[in-house]
Amino acid sequence: xxxxxxxxxxxxxxxxxxxxxxxxxxxxxxxxxxxxxxxxxxxxxxxxxxxxxxxxxxxxxxxxxxxxxxxxxxxxxxxxxxxxxxxxxxxxxxxxxxxxxxxxxxxxxxxxxxxxxxxxxxxxxxxxxxxxxxxxxxxxxxxxxxxxxxxxxxxxxxxxxxxxxxxxxxxxxxxxxxxxxxxxxxxxxxxxxxxxxxxxxxxxxxxxxxxxxxxxxxxxxxxxxxxxxxxxxxxxxxxxxxxxxxxxxxxxxxxxxxxxxxxxxxxxxxxxxxxxxxxxxxxxxxxxxxxxxxxxxxxxxxxxxxxxxxxxxxxxxxxxxxxxxxxxxxxxxxxxxxxxxxxxxxxxxxxxxxxxxxxxxxxxxxxxxxxxxxxxxxxxxxxxxxxxxxxxxxxxxxxxxxxxxxxxxxxxxxxxxxxxxxxxxxxxxxxxxxxxxxxxxxxxxxxxxxxxxxxxxxxxxxxxxxxxxxxxxxxxxxxxxx
Numbered sequence: 001x002x003x004x005x006x007x008x009x010x011x012x013x014x015x016x017x018x019x020x021x022x023x024x025x026x027x028x029x030x031x032x033x034x035x036x037x038x039x040x041x042x043x044x045x046x047x048x049x050x051x052x053x054x055x056x057x058x059x060x061x062x063x064x065x066x067x068x069x070x071x072x073x074x075x076x077x078x079x080x081x082x083x084x085x086x087x088x089x090x091x092x093x094x095x096x097x098x099x100x101x102x103x104x105x106x107x108x109x110x111x112x113x114x115x116x117x118x119x120x121x122x123x124x125x126x127x128x129x130x131x132x133x134x135x136x137x138x139x140x141x142x143x144x145x146x147x148x149x150x151x152x153x154x155x156x157x158x159x160x161x162x163x164x165x166x167x168x169x170x171x172x173x174x175x176x177x178x179x180x181x182x183x184x185x186x187x188x189x190x191x192x193x194x195x196x197x198x199x200x201x202x203x204x205x206x207x208x209x210x211x212x213x214x215x216x217x218x219x220x221x222x223x224x225x226x227x228x229x230x231x232x233x234x235x236x237x238x239x240x241x242x243x244x245x246x247x248x249x250x251x252x253x254x255x256x257x258x259x260x261x262x263x264x265x266x267x268x269x270x271x272x273x274x275x276x277x278x279x280x281x282x283x284x285x286x287x288x289x290x291x292x293x294x295x296x297x298x299x300x301x302x303x304x305x306x307x308x309x310x311x312x313x314x315x316x317x318x319x320x321x322x323x324x325x326x327x328x329x330x331x332x333x334x335x336x337x338x339x340x341x342x343x344x345x346x347x348x349x350x351x352x353x354x355x356x357x358x359x360x361x362x363x364x365x366x367x368x369x370x371x372x373x374x375x376x377x378x379x380x381x382x383x384x385x386x387x388x389x390x391x392x393x394x395x396x397x398x399x400x401x402x403x404x405x406x407x408x409x410x411x412x413x414x415x416x417x418x419x420x421x422x423x424x425x426x427x428x429x430x431x432x433x434x435x436x437x438x439x440x441x442x443x444x445x446x447x448x449x450x451x452x453x454x455x456x457x458x459x460x461x462x463x464x465x466x467x468x469x470x471x472x473x474x475x476x477x478x479x480x481x482x
Contacts, residue, residue: 009113009474010039012106013138016091016120017045017052019278020371022059024140024215025118026068027246033067035464036471040068041109043102045094047075055278062252073101086195087315088187091120092202103127113474116213119149122205134210134474141370142216143224143240144398145391147173149203150237152188156200174227177403183393183414207238211470215244215370217456217463220377220404220449241466245374245453253351259302260351262344266300266360272429273355273381274303276367280388281309281316284330286419291335293425299433300342302361304350305331314388356381362443363432368392368407373399376406380450382442383407384428386420405445408432 011032015025022044032038042063044056060070076097078090106112106127114134117124128135139146151171170178187195206212218225221242228240263271274294276282282290287308294301307327309316327347328336336345352372355361356379364376365384373395376383385396385407396414399407410428412420432439456463 008037008039009471009478010041010109010111011114011116011474012041012043012109012112014043014102014115014117014121014124015056016095016118017048017056018091018120019052019055020369021118021120021140022056023248023371024244024246025116025138026059026063027248028116028138028213028215028243029063029068031246031467032471033064035459036467038113038471038474041071042068043071043073043105045098046072047078048090048094071105073098073105076101086187086193088120088195089198092195092198095121096123099123099127103130106131113478119146119202119206122202122209125205125208129208134477135208136211136213136470137206137209139212139214141214141391141395142398143214143221143228143242144173144177144179144403145394146212146214146240147177147224147228148179148184148188148391148394149199149206153200153203157204173224175223177221177223177397179394179397183397185391185394186389209238211239211241213241213243213467213470215246215374216242217244217453217461218242219452219456219462221398223403241470242456243463243467243470245378245457245463247371247375247378248353250351250353250357253353257351257354259344259346260354260358263302263355263358263360268359269362270300271358271360272297272299272301272363272365272433273361274301274365275350275352275372276304276306276386276388277369277372279315280367280369281306281314283312283419284308284310287330288332289419289422290425291331292422293420294343294429295335295339296422296426297429297433298342299429300360301339301344301429302350302355303343303345304348305345306348315390353379363429365429366407368395368399370395374453377404377446377449378453380447382432382439382446384413384432385409386413401442404449406442406449408438408442 013025013029015022026042029040029042032040046053063070078093081093112131112133115124115128116136116138118138118140125135169181172178187199190196225242231237232239305327308330328345353375356375361381364381365386366372368385368387383399383406385399387393387396396409398404400409408428410420410424412418412424455461
């Protein structure tokens, strides 16, 4: 019997340049090193947009340099891609064109035990095959998104007739969990858009993965998690491991903020926090309707106001809006004065993790970005779901009473195409904040999910155990090679 200690596997994680991807992968890297005996390197890309590069740099700087290595690949040219191309197309091209640099880096360090690309970097699985190491795809959102992507390929490869949006509605994900065509991400709906075919090819690659690590936990999506387990046992799909939630530490956010001082002066459980993430944007009309709805609700609020969209887009990944002109100037005349006793509007940014965990915060009006959703769940704060882009409508389905039961979604917000009127904004806030059966049930469910999230990521929790299983496979592979 060999008494020598088992070697630490060196895991290389590859994150696409999206704020919602780099952060949870950094948390995964920390956890692999701190609790699972791994060495970890986090690889990111550069050159897509200055604001994304800055965000990636900030996340990498927060990593413990003594334990997690950080590498940024050289820029590649994207000048030949047509103006106005979908952000997904740009990311896929950036990753593809960066493969030679990534291959050279991996060969230079040697001893890689596993590659873990995120789901925009599926082409990296080809490098895992070339190196003869396991390749696991990291899904920064939920198992529902992965289930949808699986069904997307199955339906398409089954040669269903007609345009994808003409398929029967709703589409079954698992058990009794379904998704309407109206809730599907736009990129999967239009076959005339190049990103449709890029997504199709990307998801086909997933079948070659050795497994998936998903930023969720079993109690959040039990039916979908169980169906993936059954599929893996039948050999119908690679194993899926819920290993989340990965939530950034409040210590990673900048220092004191005036909004935290304001929260300190508010009664416990009295404030509605309103924020649409780092890229979400509302139209001028919607910004004014939201303001009027908050005023009509008569509840305290803390609103992170961003510059409105002037071109109809609901997101902007390429701009750091903290340097904008004053977005508060777009609010209705007299709004700030009329609500000064019970509301605070701040420009562009707030320390979200600390705001959500503050005793005064009682509800969260959110765009349903998955990082924000998990931060809210981990703080025990119920949500008003207001999805804007990407997979956020899928997230809203999971967060609402249909699955997790921690959010309500105004009908107009769920549709995603029209303006959510002030009356609907006020009604949603009141339903969540006022005494009543539905609001009380969601507040109770949010507290239950908070406990479940903490339990899942604890040393004895299901997510931690699942990650231990995967790391055990990597360690065994390293041992066999030696």
